[in-house]
Amino acid sequence: MTPHPGSPHPGPSSVFADYFDGKTAVSHRVRLVWNRVRHQLEITLPGQTDPIVWLLAEVRRLPDQASRNTVLLAHAKGGPARLLVRDISIVRQMQTTCRALEPQENMTHIWRRLIFVASGAVASVLSIVFLLVPLLANQLAGVLPSAGEQALGDATYQQIRQALGSQNGPGIKECHTTRGDSALEHLMWRLQRGQAGKFRIKLHVLDHPMVNAFALPGGHIVLFHGLLDQAKSPEELAGVIGHEMGHVAHRDPTRLALRSAGSVGVLGLLLGDFAGGAAVLYLSEQLISANYSRAAEAAADSYSIKLLNEQRIPTLPLADFFLRLSQRSGPLNGLMSHLASHPDLKGRAEKTRRANQDKMGFWPVLGPSEWRDVKEVCDR
Amino acid sequence: MAPYTLTTQTAGSRGALFWLALKSSVLTVLTLGIYRFWMKTRLRRFYWSAICPGGVPLEYTGTGIEKLMGFLVAVVVLAFYIGIVNLILVFLSFSLLNDNVAAYVLSFIGIIPIYFFASYRARRYVLARTRWRGLRFGIEPAAWAYAWRAMLHGLATLLTLGLLLPRQTFWLEKFRIDRTWFGQAKFTQEGNWKMLLPVARQMNLGIIFLVVSSIVGVVGGDPRSALLIIPAALWALLGFVHFQVQAFRILAEHKRLAPGIRFAAAPRTKRVIGIYSLGYALCGLILLFGLVLLFIGIFSLIYLAGAVPASGTLDFQTVLSGENGALWQAVSYAIGALIYFSVFIFWGVLRQIFVTLPLLRHYAQSTRLIGSHHLPEIRQRARDQRTGAEGFAEALDIGAAI
Numbered sequence: 001m002t003p004h005p006g007s008p009h010p011g012p013s014s015v016f017a018d019y020f021d022g023k024t025a026v027s028h029r030v031r032l033v034w035n036r037v038r039h040q041l042e043i044t045l046p047g048q049t050d051p052i053v054w055l056l057a058e059v060r061r062l063p064d065q066a067s068r069n070t071v072l073l074a075h076a077k078g079g080p081a082r083l084l085v086r087d088i089s090i091v092r093q094m095q096t097t098c099r100a101l102e103p104q105e106n107m108t109h110i111w112r113r114l115i116f117v118a119s120g121a122v123a124s125v126l127s128i129v130f131l132l133v134p135l136l137a138n139q140l141a142g143v144l145p146s147a148g149e150q151a152l153g154d155a156t157y158q159q160i161r162q163a164l165g166s167q168n169g170p171g172i173k174e175c176h177t178t179r180g181d182s183a184l185e186h187l188m189w190r191l192q193r194g195q196a197g198k199f200r201i202k203l204h205v206l207d208h209p210m211v212n213a214f215a216l217p218g219g220h221i222v223l224f225h226g227l228l229d230q231a232k233s234p235e236e237l238a239g240v241i242g243h244e245m246g247h248v249a250h251r252d253p254t255r256l257a258l259r260s261a262g263s264v265g266v267l268g269l270l271l272g273d274f275a276g277g278a279a280v281l282y283l284s285e286q287l288i289s290a291n292y293s294r295a296a297e298a299a300a301d302s303y304s305i306k307l308l309n310e311q312r313i314p315t316l317p318l319a320d321f322f323l324r325l326s327q328r329s330g331p332l333n334g335l336m337s338h339l340a341s342h343p344d345l346k347g348r349a350e351k352t353r354r355a356n357q358d359k360m361g362f363w364p365v366l367g368p369s370e371w372r373d374v375k376e377v378c379d380r
Numbered sequence: 381m382a383p384y385t386l387t388t389q390t391a392g393s394r395g396a397l398f399w400l401a402l403k404s405s406v407l408t409v410l411t412l413g414i415y416r417f418w419m420k421t422r423l424r425r426f427y428w429s430a431i432c433p434g435g436v437p438l439e440y441t442g443t444g445i446e447k448l449m450g451f452l453v454a455v456v457v458l459a460f461y462i463g464i465v466n467l468i469l470v471f472l473s474f475s476l477l478n479d480n481v482a483a484y485v486l487s488f489i490g491i492i493p494i495y496f497f498a499s500y501r502a503r504r505y506v507l508a509r510t511r512w513r514g515l516r517f518g519i520e521p522a523a524w525a526y527a528w529r530a531m532l533h534g535l536a537t538l539l540t541l542g543l544l545l546p547r548q549t550f551w552l553e554k555f556r557i558d559r560t561w562f563g564q565a566k567f568t569q570e571g572n573w574k575m576l577l578p579v580a581r582q583m584n585l586g587i588i589f590l591v592v593s594s595i596v597g598v599v600g601g602d603p604r605s606a607l608l609i610i611p612a613a614l615w616a617l618l619g620f621v622h623f624q625v626q627a628f629r630i631l632a633e634h635k636r637l638a639p640g641i642r643f644a645a646a647p648r649t650k651r652v653i654g655i656y657s658l659g660y661a662l663c664g665l666i667l668l669f670g671l672v673l674l675f676i677g678i679f680s681l682i683y684l685a686g687a688v689p690a691s692g693t694l695d696f697q698t699v700l701s702g703e704n705g706a707l708w709q710a711v712s713y714a715i716g717a718l719i720y721f722s723v724f725i726f727w728g729v730l731r732q733i734f735v736t737l738p739l740l741r742h743y744a745q746s747t748r749l750i751g752s753h754h755l756p757e758i759r760q761r762a763r764d765q766r767t768g769a770e771g772f773a774e775a776l777d778i779g780a781a782i
Contacts, residue, residue: 018436020514025563026756027436027513062439064400064422066392066430072437080514080760084436110445121452125459133463140471148474155480261483262467266459 015087019043019052022080032083034090041073043083054083060101061094074101125266133262134255141255146218149254153218156257157204160222164208175205175225180377183370190365191238191245191311201245207378211325213240215247217254225378230324232317234365234374239304239318239352246303252296294344301348305355312363315356322349386434386749390741392426394733400426401732405725417451418444423732428510430737431744434752442509450505454772458494465490492534496527498772500556507560508764515563516761522559529555542587546576549627562637563758571634579626586616621656622649632747639754646746655742659735667726674722678715 019028033042033051041059042051058076065072071094073083085091144152161171188203201219208224215221221244223237231237247253292300308315326345366374404419421444428440466487473483500523507517533548550573557569593608625647632645 020436022514023760024756025513025515025758027434062425062429064425064429065437066390066396066426067432067437068393068396070391070437072429072439080511080516082439082511082514114445114449117449117452121456124456128456128459128463132460133467136464136467140467143475144471145475147478148476151478152470152474152480258467258471261470262463264466266463 018084020082061098063100129263129266134259137259138255141251141258150218153216153220156216157220173207175207175378177377179373183373205377213244215244215253217257219248228375234371235313235317236321238313238365242304242307243300246300252292315352319349319353384751384753386752388744388747389432390430390744392430398733401729409721417447433749436513439511493527496530497523500526518561518761518764520559546580547573553631563761565638565758568636576627580623583619583623586619590616621653625649625652639757641751641754644748647743651742655738662734663730
């Protein structure tokens with residue numbers, strides 16, 4: 001780099017600046033010339049005659065600097081060398097004309113890598129939540145001891161009551177009347193005749209208008225008030241409860257609860273909300289709408305049909321109930337009902353209808369006055 | 381002043397920072413949070429360049445993209461950890477103890493080492509992207525070693541109700557500083573933890589006062605003793621700030637940079653407390669004033685739009701159920717969202733200009749470098765590529781300030 005004969009002499013137009021070569025921490029007091037003919041900066045180190053030349057087109061200014069009265073310059077071709085200029089006229093010109101330093105000049109390469117990393121991240125998180133966690137949850141649900149399953153059910157039942165109730169309140173109301181309770185007990189006795197010791201079912205009625213029933217781990221079965229209003233006969237109700245008993249027997253809710261416990265944390269991570277309200281709401285929503293697989297629903301139906309046949313209860317009312325449910329459309333009360341969440345209600349109604357067998361004659365499930373007591377269990 | 385001493389000057393006005401912070405906060409909200417990686421980058425460039433030891437500004441060379449990529453990688457690792465580990469913990473907790481409290485406790489404890497790990501990794505990234513006089517800083521990788529030390533020290537501090545905080549502060553600072561480099565020159569933290577004891581006295585007295593007044597309140601059952609807890613807590617808090625400020629000074633005076641460079645610092649507790657109290661008071665007042673102005677503006681607009689009936693009273697129920705009800709409802713939602721995000725943005729921006737910047741200035745201006753004639757002996761260090769940015773810290777929301 002030799003000085004060109006055409007370049008103006010470093011005289012009045014030259015200023016002092018600080019140059020850092022990026023190799024040592026030496027602060028070089030240099031002579032700086034802005035050569036307007038050749039469009040370049042000429043940086044002359046003390047004791048040297050040949051200047052370091054930076055073409056103006058390749059000079060970059062560091063962006064977002066606090067000081068308005070200095071400018072820190074770099075060369076686009078990389079390297080940590082820096083030039084600190086304090087001369088106010090050069091500073092002003094550089095602040096308006098000089099391009100800002102890009103971290104890397106080849107940005108398309110970086111963006112391509114970002115897209116690669118981002119899609120990899122999304123795919124990994126999705127496969128953790130939808131593949132790995134369910135797989136593990138299914139395995140663990142099978143080996144969870146029954147006392148642990150009971151405790152899990154108790155905890156989730158309380159959580160759901162809280163989530164459905166008002167904020168900070170005691171949770172949604174459980175429906176109880178002396179006569180209603182004994183009628184429901186009778187109904188459960190009728191369904192479990194001769195099956196004692198298999199598992200204990202704890203039946204709850206909650207004061208909620210949604211037409212829904214669902215099962216929780218450890219033998220909890222929850223009926224919403226809305227379902228009792230809709231049910232036309234005790235046989236219908238018995239069929240629905242039988243279906244939920246099927247889920248309990250197959251441990252479907254346990255699998256779902258464990259799966260949600262895994263996903264809840266991930267969800268919190270993505271929403272930046274650790275152990276927060278969103279996570280609990282999500283967990284409750286999962287269990288209330290209980291979107292089981294087609295196979296799990298069919299298995300629960302079969303369980304219910306088998307139970308009804310054994311107990312000499314007609315299955316036609318349950319088939320009617322499925323049919324009526326299929327004719328209602330749209331989400332119910334914002335939350336999706338577990339009972340309505342299955343797509344093939346008509347097919348299930350048909351299968352249930354065909355299972356109706358009365359070789360030995362049916363026994364009524366409840367008498368008319370007991371049925372009235374059940375329907376009025378939430379009235380006070 | 382001793383020869384070869386560099387004082388630290390500061391640059392940058394509140395106005396410039398205000399516009400930078402405001403602009404990038406708005407962009408962050410508009411991009412649903414993605415711009416926050418670039419916002420952090422730009423604010424750091426500003427703050428770094430505001431610190432000029434010997435008149436030469438620090439330089440921050442981090443980028444938004446590397447932060448975003450580090451975040452994405454960290455999210456995958458954490459999603460795996462949280463998803464699988466939480467599931468197994470819940471399972472074990474219910475199988476063995478018939479209860480989920482153990483799972484929650486263990487899950488929380490499991491996050492603590494990741495927190496310290498993340499804070500060390502973040503420091504490594506930030507130092508690797510900091511330059512002064514053209515030379516890079518750096519810190520050796522030791523995040524897990526740091527995490528378990530930090531946990532043990534934290535536990536000791538917790539069990540002694542803060543009496544061992546000086547010990548924790550010194551040893552963790554020594555762990556970090558003894559691994560920190562400027563170019564190829566190594567830092568060392570000299571001294572011992574007992575030198576921090578005198579400046580912890582007020583904090584300890586405050587804590588003892590707090591404990592005694594709480595015990596008296598609980599045992600005596602006199603509700604008036606609750607009044608004692610307030611001055612006790614204030615005493616402990618101010619004592620804590622005093623300890624933080626003076627520990628910075630003492631630790632700085634015992635730091636060495638290899639070829640014979642020392643440091644001196646003289647931050648003042650009163651000044652720091654003044655910045656905190658005045659700064660937050662100003663933030664609150666300006667925000668309140670702004671909200672009042674906003675409400676006046678909104679109400680005058682509603683008035684001008686003719687929503688107020690002749691009687692002169694404004695009944696929102698009537699307006700919302702009136703002929704243009706749907707429109708007014710949309711307007712009220714929009715106004716609600718506007719107010720929510722304005723408060724969120726302006727609180728952050730005001731805190732930057734009234735608390736963060738003044739604090740940074742005070743600490744910087746009170747710090748000197750002694751032995752600057754040794755600086756030319758220091759040579760450049762290689763670039764630390766594999767820092768993963770500060771992904772874990774981002775994912776766990778550590779260090780929300782800058």
